[in-house]
Amino acid sequence: MDNSSDTDPILIIGANARFLAENAGRHGHNVFVADYYGDVDTRASFKSRSVKRDGNGEFTLRSLVDLARGIKNSGIVYGPGFENDIFALTKLKELGPIIGCGIEAVRKSRDPETLLRSARSWNFKYPSIRYEKVPSMKGKKWLAKPFAEMGGVNVRFADATTAPGVFYQEYVEGLPSSAIVVSNGSECAVLGLTTQLIGDTAFGADNFRYSGNVFPHPFTNEAIGQATAIADSLTLELDLKGLWGFDFIYNGEVVLIEINPRPTAGTGVLSMGTWNDLLGLHIDGVSGKNSSIIIDPGPTGSYFAQSRVFAKEDSTFTGAEKWKAQGGRDIPEDGEFIPAGAPVLTVSAEDISYNGVIAKLHDKAKNVYNSLTPATATML
Numbered sequence: 001m002d003n004s005s006d007t008d009p010i011l012i013i014g015a016n017a018r019f020l021a022e023n024a025g026r027h028g029h030n031v032f033v034a035d036y037y038g039d040v041d042t043r044a045s046f047k048s049r050s051v052k053r054d055g056n057g058e059f060t061l062r063s064l065v066d067l068a069r070g071i072k073n074s075g076i077v078y079g080p081g082f083e084n085d086i087f088a089l090t091k092l093k094e095l096g097p098i099i100g101c102g103i104e105a106v107r108k109s110r111d112p113e114t115l116l117r118s119a120r121s122w123n124f125k126y127p128s129i130r131y132e133k134v135p136s137m138k139g140k141k142w143l144a145k146p147f148a149e150m151g152g153v154n155v156r157f158a159d160a161t162t163a164p165g166v167f168y169q170e171y172v173e174g175l176p177s178s179a180i181v182v183s184n185g186s187e188c189a190v191l192g193l194t195t196q197l198i199g200d201t202a203f204g205a206d207n208f209r210y211s212g213n214v215f216p217h218p219f220t221n222e223a224i225g226q227a228t229a230i231a232d233s234l235t236l237e238l239d240l241k242g243l244w245g246f247d248f249i250y251n252g253e254v255v256l257i258e259i260n261p262r263p264t265a266g267t268g269v270l271s272m273g274t275w276n277d278l279l280g281l282h283i284d285g286v287s288g289k290n291s292s293i294i295i296d297p298g299p300t301g302s303y304f305a306q307s308r309v310f311a312k313e314d315s316t317f318t319g320a321e322k323w324k325a326q327g328g329r330d331i332p333e334d335g336e337f338i339p340a341g342a343p344v345l346t347v348s349a350e351d352i353s354y355n356g357v358i359a360k361l362h363d364k365a366k367n368v369y370n371s372l373t374p375a376t377a378t379m380l
Helices: 018-026 040-045 061-068 086-095 103-109 112-122 220-238 267-273 278-286 320-325 354-370
Strands: 010-013 031-035 047-050 075-078 142-146 166-170 175-184 188-198 210-215 241-250 254-260 303-310 315-317 343-351 372-374
Touching (some): 010 018, 010 061, 010 278, 018 031, 018 267, 018 278, 031 061, 040 047, 040 320, 047 061, 061 086, 075 278, 086 103, 103 112, 103 220, 112 220, 175 220, 175 278, 188 220, 188 267, 188 354, 210 267, 210 354, 220 241, 220 254, 241 278, 267 278, 267 303, 267 343, 303 354
Parallel strands (some): 010 031, 031 047
Antiparallel strands (some): 142 166, 175 188, 188 210, 241 254, 303 343, 315 372
16 A cells, blocks of 8 residues: 555545544545535645635535646545435445445445344344334334435434324434444454433534544443454455444443444544554555454553534534634634534643543533634625
């Protein structure tokens, strides 16, 4: 594997690609980033294009693909969003060789019925699903989930109204969690387990909206056996290759919730706590070979956390240089308008305790909100 800058770069493309590009840069990979926002730190560190600053301003994957046309590359790694738009993923193949799960693997991974059959075949836990309201659902909690959903933004508890374009998944009590996996189609390794920060209002999230992760999972020792068995099963059943992840609930058992058949945002905290060459592992996995890269499990006695902070109202941002100096990521420009609900930036923390690292993130989120001022009508 040639990491030198003499070859054409690897194109990393997705709604947000910074988390993988950052790790790739640390390990000397030559990469080009195409994403939605083109934040300050991404543009300072990598060759890049963004929909917001270089494109048509439409935050769609198809606009992102059009934006990336003409970028010379030695291969394309797709990130968040493409698992939900098979057409955009198909068009992406016109730009260069895809380094990631194949289209059929992606399609199966995002199909609840396929996951239910896989759970029955391989004997792991997966919640009951329904495609319409039926009497047997009474007396239990259910979630209404869009088929093309990312980040939990539109996930809600099911109510009396049947929303279009959703399926129903039985709600499972427990700790929201995720696994980060690398596979070669026949074998896999679980690189780490994390907890997920879901609906935390301190970060401007609500309901089931995802904002970040904590690594390692506080119940790693108890959960790793079941998580590895699920990863092994899904690798073989779905022909998953490269970096991917799955979300689960931990309640003494590992209950699969959904699969993300591409590098996940959870790799950000994995990069904080380990020295793993994630892009190198991804490329080796997709090529189908047993990687010679040594996997770093990370230190013991420390927790690492990252979270996006979302605007609670229409705002303008100041303090880009301050946040860059303080280790902020995904930083907007000074004076940039941030609409309510949109991401402002990403904060990070480290601590010796699980609760302590989350408390530090909460404190940093407060400081992010101090960098925002309410937008006036003339700014819109």
